[in-house]
């Protein structure tokens with residue numbers, strides 16, 4: 001068989017581990033030939049390919065990013081692009097595709113089914129917000145990076161009696177914020193799942209500081225929203241999938257906390273540091289399991305499906321189910337974080 005591989009959407013530590021596992025299993029077990037598409041769906045539209053074999057994958061396991069490049073190109077937003085996708089796959093004689101991506105990349109994969117394109121999906125996002133899988137690779141790495149940052153913020157916050165606001169990624173779900181907040185001992189965690197009240201946040205901090213604590217860490221997910229009419233936020237531009245570009249809530253929050261409480265407050269926006277660098281061992285193992293399972297799914301003809309982790313086992317779910325629903329933070333976990341607020 002000839003199998004194409006692409007990585008789409010925001011990059012994520014562990015992508016290279018998936019690619020390496022797909023290639024190794026495909027070549028050595030099935031005798032397949034592979035072809036890489038550059039920059040997600042963009043490479044398929046434009047016919048931009050790259051050699052993909054065991055040799056090309058040497059040394060990539062611990063490397064962040066993706067050797068195939070990535071983009072947020074959406075063929076359904078570009079005139080004639082879906083026809084180009086079909087034409088490219090025919091021209092380079094690809095029998096099936098493995099698409100590694102989040103809800104947007106996999107949403108495109110599902111739509112392409114009706115054009116006869118055979119795709120198996122691999123879930124990817126540091127945000128961990130895909131409902132059909134217990135966890136996505138990249139998430140643990142992002143949480144570890146955020147936790148390390150919070151540990152460092154604690155010591156400088158304590159030296160200066162400051163409030164430190166730490167903004168982490170998570171535009172629709174607060175998984176990174178909640179995990180890193182618990183792991184890092186945050187005094188408050190603000191997530192997109194529940195609108196926050198700035199008065200309450202400040203009252204909480206005042207109460208804490210009146211009880212003899214003079215340093216506090218507030219972790220805020222980039223998609224956290226204040227209750228309507230309480231705090232003005234700048235509106236961001238949208239990407240090709242219609243998502244508003246986030247980032248900046250931390251700055252607004254820090255200014256407001258300082259103004260309302262009188263506590264000196266600083267902000268750290270972790271941004272893309274959370275997506276860069278080497279994946280944790282957990283993410284490398286999960287990514288490798290997904291890669292092996294994906295090429296096995298191709299050979300079983302399990303198209304329009306995605307590999308997923310459920311109950312610790314790798315399973316297959318339909319792409320439709322995989323991209324249909326957002327996985328928001330488990331309320332039980334929020335409950336645990338709240339025990340340590342204030």
Ligand code: F6P
Nearest residue numbers: 010125126127169170171246275
């Ligand atoms: O979807 C993953 C993610 O890292 C989000 O947490 C974040 O909002 C977004 O990507 C940032 O996208 P970009 O790299 O295109 O700015």
